Amino acid sequence: MLGVVGDTGMNSELSAEAEEVLQVSAERTAVTGRPDPEALAVLRSSGLLATAVPARHGGRGGGAVEVNRAVLRLAEANPSLAIIAFQHFAVCARIAEWGTQRQRRSLLPRLADGSWLAASAWSEPGAGAAKRNLTSTAVRRSDGMWVLDGAKSFTTGASVADLYLVLVGTGEPQAGDTALYGSSGQSFFLVRGTNPGLAPDLSLDLVGMRGSATGFVSLRQCLVTDDDRLGPPGRAPEIIAGVRDSGATLGAVAAGIARAALAMAREHRARWGPAATPSGAHRIADLATRVESIEAIVERAGARSSAQPGLTTLHSKVYASEAAEQVCVDVARMLGSSGYMAAARVNRLLADARAVALMGPANELCRDLVAAAWA
Structure with missing residues (x-):
């Protein structure tokens, strides 16, 4: 194995x-x-x-x-x-x-x-980063079944997942709804990949994360039972908030990317020696320090050791993704002409690091959530 x-x-x-x-x-x-x-x-x-x-x-x-x-x-x-x-x-x-x-x-x-x-299908065209304006719906029939209709975009694992956690609207938002991510009129359903009403589509041609099966998921008269609903109706924002508070962070993906880029820099230095890049040792030391800081904030988020672990998770996602992108840029420069080749691994890593910043919650939404918490 x-x-x-x-x-x-x-x-x-x-x-x-x-x-x-x-x-x-x-x-x-x-x-x-x-x-x-x-x-x-x-x-x-x-x-x-x-x-x-x-x-x-x-x-x-x-x-x-x-x-x-x-x-x-x-x-x-x-x-x-x-x-x-x-x-x-x-x-x-x-x-x-x-x-x-x-x-x-x-x-x-x-x-x-x-x-x-398992995969998550939350995003959809026009919903915005905060997922408050969903058009996909779940309507309950008189026999207790739910009918899901709509379209999801940027679903990672589309076509390869066996189970999808789908976010849909199940009612009108409550008066005074203050949720910054999701809406009180939304619910989650667990939908099997074999459900005939669920259709994945991998027509998205991404710059980075090209093997992640990120694509569209269509819901057309997708029938599920009430037993397939995850959590109480309309409680989606609470479930979403729990994701942040858990400490699991997409910053961990960025940390792995940064570590891989640093390894490339070290290999380049070892291959060509100090004569080729006289300042290379210091440059690698600076890169290593940055990678250490990325890994440290990811570890801190997971440990939930701060007073506000949800905020630390958001900080880790923003910092790790943007710092990893810069690490990849610096390594590409260090590699010289070999780093300018289309097939160079460092360019794939750079595109992947950029993708992390765009994944939910996107970095701009992370900043909004942090700013709202401090306000």
Whole structure:
């Protein structure tokens, strides 16, 4: 099995064989722009997907620290796969926290053993970064079934996920609704990938994260039961806020990208020697310091050691993604002409780092949420 080192524990280290497969996969998907079956098979068999599932449901019982470390390690080898894993972990944690006993018993073991991958389908055209203006809806019929209709965009894991956490409108917002992310008239549903009313579409041609299966998801007369609803009706903002407070952060993806770029700089220095880049040692020292700071804020977010852990998670996402992007820019310059080649890995890493800043909550929304909290 191409798994992790020490599969039975909480070690997030990939085996050398698995790491090589994921790196080759990243090169391949950069060209094809499609998810890679071999990389997905490694992820499913690695044991890492159990990280955020409670032990009583077949998981590892890891918290945000373990999630962030696993995501960082995956991102160092293959950022696209790390994004897929991050979304999987987020859905697992929401089911563990908000799911019914039936949902936990039936879904979490399959999400833990790799039989199922989970994805989030929240964004949609025209909804805005804060997801307050959704047009997708869920209407309850007289027989208790719900009918979902609408279209979701930028869904990571579209077409490869077995379970989607879908955000839809189920009613009018309450008077005085002050939610900054989501609306009181919104609810979540867990929709199987095999549901005939759900149709993924991978026609998006992204600059970065090209192997992340990020695309559209259409909901057309998508029938689900009330047992598929996650949490009470209209409580979506509360569930969304819990994602931030958990300490799991997309900054971990950026940290892995920055670590990979730093390794490229060190390899370049070792190959060409100090004569080629006389100031290279100091430049690498500065890069290493920046990478250390990225990893430190990601670790702090996961530890939830600050007075306001939700704000630390937002800070970590903004800082890590933007600092990682700058690390990649500096490494590309350090590589000289070799860093200017279209196929150079550093350029793929740079595009991936840019993508992290745009992923939900996008950095500008993170700033809005932080500013509102301090105000």
